[in-house]
Amino acid sequence: MDRLSKRNLILFSFAVLASxxxxxxxxxVLKDQPEGDTLGMGLWLILPLLAVLLLRSFAGDGWKxxxxxxxxxxxxRWYLAALFAFPLVTVSVLLIGCLLGWIDMSNYRTMPSFTGVxxxxxxxxxxKNIFEEAVWRGYLTSKLVQLRLKDWLVxxxxxxIWGGWHIPYYLVFLPSSDLYTVLPVDKVTFAAVAIVNMICWSVLFVELFRVTGSIWPCIIMHSVEDAxxxxxxxxxxxxxxxxxxxxISPIAGILTSLLYVGAGLMVRFIRTRQALS
Known part of the structure; x- marks a missing residue:
């Protein structure tokens, strides 16, 4: 079983990173496509899920x-944690940033209602995240846990791998202006920082998946994060x-990432304590 899982994880990783x-x-090859909505982006989005479907259907992974x-x-309680994790961390970061004078929220009052957005x-x-979480947690995390790896390796x-899948998005598909709004760095540096962030975020995503045995809390949390x-x-x-x-950036700041790691480790503490009781 371990040999099969390792082989399929290698195939999956190759498909994801190449997509x-x-x-x-x-x-x-296909010129004159609308910016931000190309067939290449569609291929990038769909190939990881297609790889999971093929591996589960024809390569011995199964569906259990x-x-x-x-x-x-x-x-x-974990569904509630999934719903409020990103809002609570974001509010905390904004409050600290405002107190330190590092974040300016004066535009907030003059722009369209953020609640509506x-x-x-x-x-x-x-x-969208039903399909993404079926890949990242429902397949990748599930298989890594089955290999009995140490938590930090999971x-x-x-x-x-989650972050590596995004590299073409940051380097090619996403406009530089959007990246620069988050971090004023070149695209390669941004992609490297994003991968580190996703490793930090993975602690909380992995632990919510493991403590519940379900991808649905992760779908909720991922959706709230994106929106x-x-x-x-x-x-x-x-x-x-x-x-x-x-x-202090709510997307890529060091403080923000540390708070998500801390939240994930709190869930891990509760999960491991439950396993011992």
């Missing part, structure tokens, strides 16, 4: 460990002082 570059090549069951009984994005992100490997922090920063509702983005 975006295959999309880049496709876009170079998908985490598709909600498992609501006894897990309500958030709710308008949430449903679409929820649908966090690191799953976060690195909350990206428009907050990219659309200009808040302004981070130049040079402080590394420290």
């Amino acid at each position: 975006g570059w295959m999309g880049v090549l496709l876009d170079r 460990d998908t985490g598709i069951r909600p498992r609501l009984r006894g897990n309500l 958030f709710l308008g994005l949430l449903l679409g992100q929820f649908i 966090y690191g490997i799953s976060g690195f 909350l922090i990206n428009p907050l920063v990219i659309d200009g509702y808040i302004m981070v002082a130049p040079g402080k983005e590394w420290l």
Whole structure:
């Protein structure tokens, strides 16, 4: 079983890390496509899920460990944690940033209602993240746990592959202006920082998946994250002082990442204590 899982994880990882570059090549062949909505981006988005479907259907992985069951009984608190994790960390970071004078929220009052923007994005992100979490937690994390790896390896490997899948997105598909709004660095540096962030975020995502045995809390948390922090920063509702983005950005700041790691380790502490009781 371990040999089969290792082989399939290698195949999966290759497909994931190659998918975006295959999309880049496709876009170079097919000219005059709408920016931000190309066939290459579609290929990048769909290939990881296609790889999972093929491996589960034809390569011996099966369907028992998908985490598709909600498992609501006894897990309500974890669903609530998934719903409020990103908002609580974001509010904490904003408060600290404002107190230190590193974050300016004066634009917030003059722009369209952020609540409306958030709710308008949430449903679409929820649908998208059903498919994403079936890949990152329902397959990748599930298989890594089955290999009985140390927890820090599960966090690191799953976060690195998750982040590595995004590299073509940051280097090619996403406009430089969007990246610069988050961190004023070149694309390669941004991609490296993003991978580190996703490894940090993986601690909480992995632990919520493991403590509940379901991908649905992760779908909720991922959807709230996408609908909350990206428009907050990219659309200009808040302004981070130049040079402080590394420290306090709600997307890529060091403080933000440490808070997510801390939250994930708290869930791990509870999970391991339950396993011993």
